[in-house]
Amino acid sequence: MNKKSGFLVFGVLFGFALSRVGASEYDLIVGMFTGQDYTLVGVMVTAIIVGALGMQVLKKFAQPVKSGEPLKISYKELNKWSIPGGLIFGLGWGISGACPGTVLAQIGEGKIFGLFTFAGMICGTYIYARLKENNSEL
Template sequence: MPLFCLLLGVAFGFILSRSGAADYNYIQGMFLFEEFQLYGIIGTAVAITAPGLWLLKRYGRTLTGRPLVIERKAGHRGNLYGGILFGIGWSITGMCPGPVLVNVGEGKLYALAAFAGVLVGAGAFGALYPRLVRPFRLPPLAVGTGEG
């Protein structure tokens, strides 16, 4: 299974790279409403994924036959502020976590700074989470994989 996941990740990274979804200029152009290619890529991803999710929910089983359980997550202030922070970082660096790794793999030096920012930000969030729970009304932090 880990080899399959690695191959799937490499294929996904290749598609991101070849489609321009990891290209700084395309991403900046999207945020400036000058390039519309990425809107098409995102729309295509939604159009392909939505029917699959509908089928999974309708039949309630995964492809392996296991029961499918999709829990609705409660909304809270952290979703709004986290989304704003994510969007700011995405627009400044031109990368979100997937494309950061694609750009590092393509040998783009500036991507290392963005990757360092991802690691520092994730670490800071984990360290500061207990202090952020009350002001942002965040849910308790779940520990473990969630698989039992």
């Protein structure tokens, strides 16, 4: 299985799961921020616990990884940009009722306004690229 077809398959699984638990529903995402529905908090906490346990199993029993390379965990350095970036992202999350993954599931389900969130995300990423031209530490 090459990387592209592999990610296509895992993407289908991810999108299917997001859609099945209601992560692509505006009401559930916004409801988690207004304290009306904690379904997705349950999804995320479960995912974090399962992911953390799975990583421990992987480190103990499945090294090196399938290709024979040593496991290389991607790490983002702690920096001040996590705070403004996090806040901006969070505002977008609460407005659109979607995040970069769930908006894709929304589009697959046929939610028209998800396409606008998606287009906005591409433009937001473009704005970042433009800002980064003049501010390399961003």
